[in-house]
Amino acid sequence: MDFRRIEIIFLVVFLSLDVFLLVSFHNSQEVISNSTSGVSSTLSDMKKRNISFGKLDKKTGTAYYLGSSPDNTLISNASKLRHQEYEYNQTSYKLISNLGEPIKVTSSNRKDKLDDFLKKESNILFGSEYSYAPQLSTSTEVVYAETGPLGPMYDKTGQIVFTVTDGKVVSYTQTYMKQLDILQEKQATKSERDVITDLYSSSEIPNNSKITYANLAYTKLLEAKGSTIYIPVWFISIHNKDSKVDTVKKVNAFTGNLLKTSSNGDEYSNE
Known part of the structure; x- marks a missing residue:
């Protein structure tokens, strides 16, 4: 056997492999560099068009497809409630309650007052499992989203919606998901920065506007x-500084596709 020849063959193979890996690494670095340069250019262009935003997180994350089935947990525990009159919708699994003593609130203190209200189970069932959702709230409705270890639920199947009338919280509706099941292995999600720059590139963010919130939640x-x-x-x-109108864009965190709401309330891709 010609060992010298074998040595030469192995040497050529290894040298070729080294060259291939070096070229691949160089190309990948160019792709990363070009991508970073493109994002920086987009952010600079946004600033030139008077679009303001805070520090955008460029880290990607992971999330799941989740599933749940409705149940009657709320009405099963409703006897714990005090100083309110309630009814229960068996079709929508929704608890509807009128407070015996309305809560006086202002625009500046309503979150703090309702945070305290949620701490007592005689006021709100499972109140500790909900958190304030500013993007879903308005001047007449204060929304709390069910929030678990996987994140908040910005969906009507897991919310408390307080009604504000003449400076008083007079009633609320509540839905609750007792259990969420993970349906698939976790998948990568888009970063906050990538989602916002993509929205701008798709002409979804107008000039002279401000990004007021960017939250990742399940729906x-x-x-x-x-x-x-x-x-x-x-x-x-997004707050439009000219029209003073606030809009919320919803983007699939897995694909980056813009979502719209169908007539039956389901989300679907706009692309």
Whole structure:
């Protein structure tokens, strides 16, 4: 056997492999550099067009497809409630309550007062499992979203909605998901920075505007066979400085596609 020849062959193979790996690494660095340069250029262009925003997180994350089935947990525990009159909708699994003693609030203190109100189970069932959702709230409605270890749920199947009338919280509605099931292995999600720059590149962010909130939360994708499927969505709130109008863009955190709401309340891709 010609060992000298074998040595030469192995040497050539290894040298070729080294060259291939070196070229691949160089190309990947060029792609990263070009991508970073493109994002920086987009951000600079946004500033020139008077679009203001805070520090945008460029880190990607992971999330899941989730599923749940409705149940009657709320009405089963409703006897714990005090100083309110309630009824229960068996179709929507929604608790509807009128407070015996309305809560006086202002625009500046309503969150703090309702945070305290939620701490007592005689006021709100499972109140500690909800958190304030500024993007979903208005001057007449204060919304709290069910929030678990996987993140908040910006969906009507897991919310408390307080009604504000003449400076008083007079009533609320509540929905609750007792359990969320992970349907698939975790997948990568888009970063806050990538989602916002993509929205701008798609002409979804007007000139002279401000990004006021950017939250990642789960929301309903569809209902199938009595169960609800949820996906992670970026909720991007945009304030138009000219019209003074606030809008919320919803982006699929897995794909980056802009979502719209169908007539039955399900989300669907705009692309």
